[in-house]
Amino acid sequence: MKPELSNRSVKLLMLLVMLVLSISLVSGATYLPSTKYINIQTEFTQLTVTLEKFARVDFIAHCPGFNSSGCPQWNIYNTTIVQNSTHVTFDVYDKGAYIGIHSPQITAKKNLTQIKRLLEQSKGITINKLNLTARGLYLEFVLPLKGIGNVSIKQVKDAVVVIDGLKNESMLKNAERVKLDKIVYNNQEIELKTDVVAIEAENFTQATIKLPKEGAVNTIMKCVKWDFNTSSCNAWTATNIPFKQDSNYVYFNVTGFSAYGGVELTLLNVQSYPQVGDYWTVKFLTKGTANLTIEGANGTLYGVDIEFAELRCGDSVVDVESIENGIFVADYSCNETSYHKVKVLTAGKHTQKFTFGTIVRYARNLANNMPQTLSVEGKLTNASNDNLNGTYNMTFRIYDVPTGGTRIWEENKTNVSVDDGIFSVVLGTTEPLTLNFNEPYYLAIMIEGDTEMSPRINLTSTPYARSAERSFNLSCTDCIDETQIDTSGEFIIEGNLNMTGGVVNMLNHKIINLATPTADTDAATKAYVDSQIGSGGGAASGWNDTGTLVDLITGTDSVNATTLFINNTAGRVGIGTYSPSEKLSVNGNLEVTGNITSTNYGIRETSNAIVISASGNKKLIFTTNVSRWI
Secondary structure (H helix, E strand, O other): OOOOOOHHHHHHHHHHOOOOOOEEEOOOOEEEEOEOOEEEOOOOOOEEEEEEEOOOOOEEEEEOOOEOOEOOOEEEEOOOOEEOOOEEEEEEOOOEEEEEEEOOHHHHHHHHHHHHHHHHHHHOOEEEEEEEEOOEEEEEEEEOEEOOOOOOOOOOOOEEEEEEEEOOHHHEEEEEEEOOOEEEEOOEEEEEOEOEEEEEEOOOOEEEEEEEEOOOOOEEEEEOOOEOOOOEOOOEEEOOOOEEEOOOEEEEEEOOOOEEEEEOOEEOOOEEOOEOOOEEEEEEEOOOEEEEEEEEEOOOOEOOOEEEEEEEEOOEEOOOEEEOOEEEEEEEEOOOOEEEEEEEOOOEEEEEEEEEOOEEEEEEEEEEOOOOOEEEEEEOEOOOOOEOOEEEEEEEEEEOOOOOOOOOEEEEEEEEEEEOOEEEEEEOOOOOOOOOOOOOOEEEEEEOOOOOOOOOEEOOOOHHHHHOHHHHHOOOOOOOOHHHOOOOOOOOOOOOOOOOOOOOOOOOOOOOOOOOOOOOOOOOOHHHHHHHHHHOOOOOEEEEEOOOEEEEEEOOOOOOOOOEEEEOOOOEEEEOOOOOOOOEEEOOOOOOOOOEEOOOEEEEEOOOOEEEEEOOOOOOOOOOOHHHHO
């Protein structure tokens, strides 16, 4: 309710105002007035004041104790200003004197040093630049990295904040930079890829934030209300704030504060254990808009090992484009949890590669033929203990605690038949039951959307689970599981790898970096064999072992594989032929330096003759009909 203050009395007060040449605020800075002042001492609840101005008004100053001697202390008054070229209008709720104030450049050099010292001491920041412009203060500062509790963190990269058009240094109330690993959004933990910068500031034009990052960022998250006492926030929201990033920083502008941080794509269930024939669902979060590709990796093939079923954003089905070994969605954007569902066709390990913009993540499973379903039977009665009949919609939930807690699995069953109170359902047919079942679980049931029945049912062992009990009870030191072995990269063993049986099958690959062999059973490299041949005066050689045939090729000859080979099975050697018919078959000319000798004949060269001889009573025959003598 406005005070009973007539237009006439307002005009009278306006005629009594005096022009003030300068005023001094509580900050110690001196400013010039943009209007005459008005002193209101009449009791009122709210009053709208319009003053004629002769310069731009940046804020309204208030003096509650104004008297004939002047004002002992002017303060900035928190009110909304509306102004045009000739007048400024604002609302007031307190008695006292009011005046419109302009922040001129001529006072900057005198006051900026004081302002810089005040802000650095009170806010714990390091100011790089401080100027006074037509919009107000231009402030660029570095925030130190703060550890939570007694944890101290070394600051490696600077987080820089620029606030432009700050009406007064007192408008910057709080500022801090905190290292948080994760934040909670939509009841899910999301990994932060930047530090959190939290600012409490009012009456500024725009702010620019430069945040160090530790990974790719696809969304800027905002805390609606940051708690500076605990350096925490319980209400994070995803924004559409545009940003830029390089390998070290992410950059973005804001027009309001509390706290900001950058996040990326998150897979919520990296490892799964589906049954062959059932469905494998990977839940993930994407913030922002980018192309999404989901494809088989590490030998996993769509259509062979897994088969695409659907992609959902929350409850909405997303249209996808089939590609050679997966699916593709252009400009994918989802502010809820996404669900990618495939049917498992083969047993063993399967891997899917998720690519969102420049972010890459992998999801893996270990599929088996053991049923991953759960049979549940029960009896329904009403409040009078009468057995129910008909069909009912039921919800089944699994918890890891008997009361309270957060559900870890849920499935809805529609039109469940109930006959004389008895019902039977199989859980895990629509929502994969991928729990490890290596700890106690409790089943809760709801009927037709009613509250959960009490108490929860403690799940007991099944025949399949009993057969697997040994594997859950095994223990070892420094063990690794299949999720820690990346078969697409290097696997390093420091120590001996002992095999008591089996075969190492390298397919088309090689064993490299073998040491010098010393024992008879040691393997030797080709380089080692060549060096041994060379040390004995021989030539380095190569070989081609086809199983029954070994082709020998010198390291310097440009020959093909049929020039010289040995047939181990037939005990024959071929020169110039791949099919020797005798112990030695030569396809081509034969040149001999020396003698040719056998048990029963010989061809010898002497100093003055070529001697052909036969042993015993055998004749020496020169003939054109060789068959007659064979």
